[in-house]
Amino acid sequence: QACHSFEQGGPTKVGPNLWNVVDKPIIHGDYAYSKAMQEFGADKTWTYDLLNTYLTAPTKLVPGTKMAFAGVKKEEDRAAIVAYLRTLSDNPAPLPGAAQ
Numbered sequence: 001q002a003c004h005s006f007e008q009g010g011p012t013k014v015g016p017n018l019w020n021v022v023d024k025p026i027i028h029g030d031y032a033y034s035k036a037m038q039e040f041g042a043d044k045t046w047t048y049d050l051l052n053t054y055l056t057a058p059t060k061l062v063p064g065t066k067m068a069f070a071g072v073k074k075e076e077d078r079a080a081i082v083a084y085l086r087t088l089s090d091n092p093a094p095l096p097g098a099a100q
Contacts, residue, residue: 017031022092
């Protein structure tokens with residue numbers, strides 16, 4: 001909670017606000033992204049798979065990111081984090097493989 005805010009309209013902190021982050025463009029809001037993240041995320045969105053990969057080892061996926069976080073090694077822990085991030089929306093993104 002020191003790095004990110006999670007509520008709608010929440011402030012930018014050390015990192016960007018994470019409200020409605022699933023299926024959102026990686027580069028969004030008023031956060032000052034690192035050059036590495038700007039280049040990586042220029043045309044990408046935070047899909048479930050990409051969030052999972054990023055949370056595994058942020059600096060491995062995006063060398064030069066400002067995210068000073070080693071990552072989450074256990075798949076079930078990453079799944080729980082991504083599931084939580086999904087709840088941060090008035091209209092959560094459909095789960096992969098879910099009927100539309």
